[in-house]
Amino acid sequence: MATAPGKARRLNPPNRLWGSNGVAFGPDSRLYVAEFLAGRISAVDPATGDVEVIVPMDGPVASPDDLAFGADGSMYIADLAPGRVWRRTPRGDYSLVSDQVIMPNGITCVGDRLFVNEMRPGGRLMELFPDGGDPKVLTEGLALGNAMQLGPDGHLYYPHMMTGQVWRIPPDGGVPEVVAEDVHEPVAVRFDQGGVLHVLSRGVEGIVTRIDLHGTGSRTLVTSGLVGLDNAAFDAENRMFVSSYASGGITELHADGRTREIVPRGLDGPFGLTVDLGGTVYAADHYRLASPAPTDEGEPVTVSAASEEGGVTSRNLRPFAHGVAHADGLVHVTSQYGDVHTYDPDRGTTRERSSGLEQPMGITVGPDGSLVVAEAGAGRVVAIDGSDTVTVLADGLDHPVDVAFDTEGRCYVSDDRLGAVLRLDGGEAVVVAEGLDAPQGLVVRDDELCTVEVGHRRLRAISLTTGESRIVAEGLPVGPPPGSRSAGDGRAGTVRAGAGSVLVVPDPPLPFAGLALAPDGSLLVSGNGEGSVWQVEA
Numbered sequence: 001m002a003t004a005p006g007k008a009r010r011l012n013p014p015n016r017l018w019g020s021n022g023v024a025f026g027p028d029s030r031l032y033v034a035e036f037l038a039g040r041i042s043a044v045d046p047a048t049g050d051v052e053v054i055v056p057m058d059g060p061v062a063s064p065d066d067l068a069f070g071a072d073g074s075m076y077i078a079d080l081a082p083g084r085v086w087r088r089t090p091r092g093d094y095s096l097v098s099d100q101v102i103m104p105n106g107i108t109c110v111g112d113r114l115f116v117n118e119m120r121p122g123g124r125l126m127e128l129f130p131d132g133g134d135p136k137v138l139t140e141g142l143a144l145g146n147a148m149q150l151g152p153d154g155h156l157y158y159p160h161m162m163t164g165q166v167w168r169i170p171p172d173g174g175v176p177e178v179v180a181e182d183v184h185e186p187v188a189v190r191f192d193q194g195g196v197l198h199v200l201s202r203g204v205e206g207i208v209t210r211i212d213l214h215g216t217g218s219r220t221l222v223t224s225g226l227v228g229l230d231n232a233a234f235d236a237e238n239r240m241f242v243s244s245y246a247s248g249g250i251t252e253l254h255a256d257g258r259t260r261e262i263v264p265r266g267l268d269g270p271f272g273l274t275v276d277l278g279g280t281v282y283a284a285d286h287y288r289l290a291s292p293a294p295t296d297e298g299e300p301v302t303v304s305a306a307s308e309e310g311g312v313t314s315r316n317l318r319p320f321a322h323g324v325a326h327a328d329g330l331v332h333v334t335s336q337y338g339d340v341h342t343y344d345p346d347r348g349t350t351r352e353r354s355s356g357l358e359q360p361m362g363i364t365v366g367p368d369g370s371l372v373v374a375e376a377g378a379g380r381v382v383a384i385d386g387s388d389t390v391t392v393l394a395d396g397l398d399h400p401v402d403v404a405f406d407t408e409g410r411c412y413v414s415d416d417r418l419g420a421v422l423r424l425d426g427g428e429a430v431v432v433a434e435g436l437d438a439p440q441g442l443v444v445r446d447d448e449l450c451t452v453e454v455g456h457r458r459l460r461a462i463s464l465t466t467g468e469s470r471i472v473a474e475g476l477p478v479g480p481p482p483g484s485r486s487a488g489d490g491r492a493g494t495v496r497a498g499a500g501s502v503l504v505v506p507d508p509p510l511p512f513a514g515l516a517l518a519p520d521g522s523l524l525v526s527g528n529g530e531g532s533v534w535q536v537e538a
Contacts, residue, residue, distance in 0.1 A: 008473055008536045011281065011524075012292035012311035015266030015531025016051050017042060020243035020250060022066030022107070022147060023233045027073045027090075031233060031241055031250060034064035036080065037268055037286070037508065038481075041067065044250050046241060049262050057481070060094050061086055063508065066147055066231070068109045074130075076114055078104040081508070085116055087130050097130050106148040106158055110171055117145030117158055125158060125169065138173045147188030147231050152195040152214055159186035159199065166199060183209050184221075188231045193238040200229040200242065204317050208253065222257050227314040228287060246287040247314065248531075266312055267292065269509065270526040270533060272323035272362060273441070273516035274331070281516070281524060282331055283533060284321035286509050288314050289331065289343065292533040316343055316350075322512060323373070323402075327365040334360040334373060336510050340384060353384050361512055362402030362442065367409040374400040374413060376510075381413055381424065394424050401512060402442040404449070406464065414439040414451050421451055421462070433462050433469065438479075441515025441525065452513040452525060454479040459515075459525060459536060472538040477529040478513035
């Protein structure tokens with residue numbers, strides 16, 4: 001960060017694991033972690049918390065969601081978004097096992113045999129053959145499969161995420177059987193060394209359901225408070241280590257709910273940022289709304305939040321949150337998959353304001369109280385009024401990503417493909433500043449229009465009176481991290497999951513470096529290249 005000392009500081013540490021999904025112990029006794037959002041796999045030493053990248057971002061694997069080890073030490077990887085299953089030998093050589101699996105997720109090895117299931121309605125559970133041969137379908141009709149494992153009775157156990165059930169089937173095929181129903185939001189099934197089944201919940205409470213299927217049949221709940229559990233692994237001493245798709249990290253979870261942090265959790269983005277009048281920061285963090293908490297680095301700051309999860313507090317699970325704005329005690333959130341919602345932090349309620357938009361990103365509240373949204377995919381800026389009616393304010397734009405208003409009620413738009421900031425005058429776009437390198441986050445502070453130039457990794461301020469500009473900060477950790485691929489196109493299919501809930505076929509989040517104005521006049525920048533929020537005094 002090339003700014004004067006004391007002028008910029010992190011509000012939370014960088015995230016060491018960009019989301020943590022499938023986990024499995026390798027032959028070297030380290031815990032291997034699939035990082036779906038980062039497109040990489042890392043190995044964690046449970047004793048020290050040291051992290052080593054094993055499968056880098058620029059490798060052949062695009063979006064690893066689960067992994068397993070074969071008897072010869074080969075790592076098998078479920079590459080979810082492109083629909084591939086890979087083998088990585090102990091020497092580090094890669095080969096494609098199959099591209100005939102749709103949304104492969106749960107994956108497990110039984111000796112030299114390899115099994116995978118699909119995370120989709122009507123999904124399949126299959127045996128794959130790394131040395132060649134067509135997949136063998138054991139069963140179909142899975143209601144979103146996920147992490148599975150061989151049980152002590154020799155059956156494969158797997159969850160139906162949409163129906164709250166756990167099923168089993170013999171590895172050689174047969175009739176699948178329900179073994180547990182009414183399980184809270186099941187995302188993974190794991191057996192401990194004593195043969196007790198543990199079913200992880202993907203919800204906000206961090207629930208693990210322990211079922212003694214092959215003993216007394218008793219069922220107990222462990223509430224960990226770990227938001228968005230994804231997977232688990234037991235070591236030789238029967239210690240349970242869990243991952244979180246929502247915040248990353250690795251945590252040891254005890255049977256009584258106590259936790260011990262191995263790798264700190266953090267932010268998976270962040271993307272859009274906003275600050276309420278009390279100084280609480282809300283970050284749109286893809287799977288949730290979260291708040292960074294000030295660290296002990298640098299001078300004191302006025303923003304405030306409770307500290308947990310490696311300096312981050314989860315406020316609300318909000319699938320695919322991308323842009324965020326605050327006004328009158330309410331938080332307004334866009335999803336890159338087309339939705340706009342309003343969240344009431346005091347009541348804990350959420351209201352849908354619009355759906356079917358094309359990649360909505362930045363959002364702000366206009367002078368008349370309407371929500372104004374940069375609809376990047378459609379090249380439009382739209383307004384949503386109090387009755388949730390959508391009105392087009394401007395169209396024919398290239399790629400609008402953020403919006404802001406000045407004190408006179410004029411609307412400004414950043415366009416990262418055009419390299420410009422525009423002002424909307426009667427529906428027409430007038431250039432205010434051009435020649436910028438991918439401007440994204442946008443706010444107005446006094447007489448200056450401030451924007452994040454992602455291409456140059458800097459924060460620029462432009463005078464609305466004279467047009468002169470200055471560089472406020474440089475070397476910002478914004479944009480895709482080094483070695484990462486470009487994000488997907490932000491499109492996804494949706495499936496109805498019952499009781500009004502919707503599940504979305506995932507795609508990597510679109511890059512968006514948000515910007516917010518704090519009550520004390522400082523600027524907050526989303527360091528989405530490292531998983532942090534920066535506060536800049538300027």
